Amino acid sequence: MTFSRALRCRECGREYELKPIFSCEYCFGPLEVAYDYDGIHAAISRDSIERGPKTLWRYAELLPCDPAYKVDLGDGYTPLIKADRLAKAIGLDTLWVKNDTVNPTWSFKDRVVSVAIAKAREFGFSAIACASTGNLANSVSAHAAAAGMDCFVFIPDDLEQGKVVGSGIYNPTLVTVRGSYDDVNRLCTELSMEHPWAFVNINVRPYYAEGSRTLGFEVAEQLGWRAPDHIVAPMASGSMYTKIWKGLQEFHKVGLIDEPHTRMSGAQAEGCSPISTAYAHDTLNFVPQKPNTIARSLAIGNPADGYYALKQMQDTGGGAEMVTDDEVVEGIKLLAETEGIFAETAGGVTIGCLKKLVASGFIKRGEETVAIISGGGLKTVEAVADHLEEPLHVTPNAAAFNEAMRARQASLVGAGA
Numbered sequence: 390m391t392f393s394r395a396l397r398c399r400e401c402g403r404e405y406e407l408k409p410i411f412s413c414e415y416c417f418g419p420l421e422v423a424y425d426y427d428g429i430h431a432a433i434s435r436d437s438i439e440r441g442p443k444t445l446w447r448y449a450e451l452l453p454c455d456p457a458y459k460v461d462l463g464d465g466y467t468p469l470i471k472a473d474r475l476a477k478a479i480g481l482d483t484l485w486v487k488n489d490t491v492n493p494t495w496s497f498k499d500r501v502v503s504v505a506i507a508k509a510r511e512f513g514f515s516a517i518a519c520a521s522t523g524n525l526a527n528s529v530s531a532h533a534a535a536a537g538m539d540c541f542v543f544i545p546d547d548l549e550q551g552k553v554v555g556s557g558i559y560n561p562t563l564v565t566v567r568g569s570y571d572d573v574n575r576l577c578t579e580l581s582m583e584h585p586w587a588f589v590n591i592n593v594r595p596y597y598a599e600g601s602r603t604l605g606f607e608v609a610e611q612l613g614w615r616a617p618d619h620i621v622a623p624m625a626s627g628s629m630y631t632k633i634w635k636g637l638q639e640f641h642k643v644g645l646i647d648e649p650h651t652r653m654s655g656a657q658a659e660g661c662s663p664i665s666t667a668y669a670h671d672t673l674n675f676v677p678q679k680p681n682t683i684a685r686s687l688a689i690g691n692p693a694d695g696y697y698a699l700k701q702m703q704d705t706g707g708g709a710e711m712v713t714d715d716e717v718v719e720g721i722k723l724l725a726e727t728e729g730i731f732a733e734t735a736g737g738v739t740i741g742c743l744k745k746l747v748a749s750g751f752i753k754r755g756e757e758t759v760a761i762i763s764g765g766g767l768k769t770v771e772a773v774a775d776h777l778e779e780p781l782h783v784t785p786n787a788a789a790f791n792e793a794m795r796a797r798q799a800s801l802v803g804a805g806a
């Protein structure tokens with residue numbers, strides 16, 4: 390059972406049958422899933438959702454795939470944590486952290502892959518593939534393994550070890566490409582025309598992208614069926630950032646929440662900031678960049694949804710920020726030290742940008758804010774490993790420990806701490 394009705398061109402509005410296609414034959418605009426919202430309205434309620442599984446499949450009626458084809462690793466329905474210590478540190482009254490580091494493959498990509506692989510199986514594909522900055526490869530590989538599907542994942546050859554091993558362990562055909570993500574994506578677009586594979590972020594991208602809406606659904610449900618004042622989300626292609634807002638609007642359309650007035654802000658790393666740079670220059674037309682940042686998961690120099698992301702900033706009164714790699718590391722540490730959540734570099738980008746948006750007054754102290762933390766820190770250990778306090782090295786006796794503690798305290802006092 391699905392209430393998805395058609396694919397619709399985001400530019401000219403032409404509609405297409407629900408097939409593995411992704412762009413309009415007339416204007417080459419991207420296709421998006423259209424739904425029968427009246428049907429959804431009649432079929433679901435707050436109660437029916439609350440009785441559902443504690444995964445993203447609690448929103449099955451709002452997803453564009455038949456849940457009979459799902460590959461269920463327990464994806465989604467991650468905690469929304471009230472982050473009082475972090476709020477205090479950066480100057481907000483109320484801050485929540487949406488902790489997507491606890492997904493089955495430790496990133497929000499499990500949301501998009503859940504929908505993409507269900508749809509691919511419904512279409513009858515026996516092989517699944519993707520172009521990835523790392524996390525998508527991890528998630529596709531895991532879900533394909535659980536489904537017993539053939540799997541081909543393509544990644545740039547300079548990714549963090551955690552991301553490479555995090556795919557390899559599931560034994561896909563792992564392909565490392567000498568080039569940037571944008572090169573990988575170009576290669577995969579070409580391959581998608583030659584091979585009968587479901588490329589989750591190419592020929593089934595319209596379905597895949599819908600999975601990110603579950604972040605918006607969950608935030609609203611977990612806040613007690615209402616939207617927050619402000620959301621800060623990381624941006625790579627800009628897809629997740631735009632789909633969170635779509636999810637909030639749809640929750641209103643189907644009668645689950647009041648009309649949302651959430652200001653949506655986006656976060657990027659300076660070393661790959663086509664969207665945030667265009668925002669700073671007050672234009673909807675971004676200039677592609679050659680990425681150079683430790684935030685590899687966000688390193689898309691030519692973002693597919695960049696224009697729509699910039700439009701959304703205008704429409705919602707949100708903004709965009711960017712942070713240096715040093716600020717990314719500081720952001721990771723601040724989140725860990727205040728809230729006990731260890732995020733990957735994308736999380737450092739989000740916290741760093743959030744901090745700047747509050748410091749500049751763009752987010753007011755009284756705005757209830759949600760920060761989207763989209764991936765787990767053990768995937769990018771090398772980003773922070775050299776920035777932590779040295780452990781105390783001791784021989785196994787109490788006197789040695791006590792002496793090491795005295796020396797540590799003396800050095801802290803000496804440093805004026």
Ligand SMILES: *Cc1c(COP(=O)(O)O)cnc(C)c1O
Binds near residue numbers: 628687
């Ligand atoms: C893929 C990814 C994002 C966002 O990607 P979009 O292309 O903008 O949807 C954010 N955080 C992490 C950790 C990711 O892997």
Ligand SMILES: [Zn+2]
Binds near residue numbers: 402416
């Ligand atoms: Zn069109």
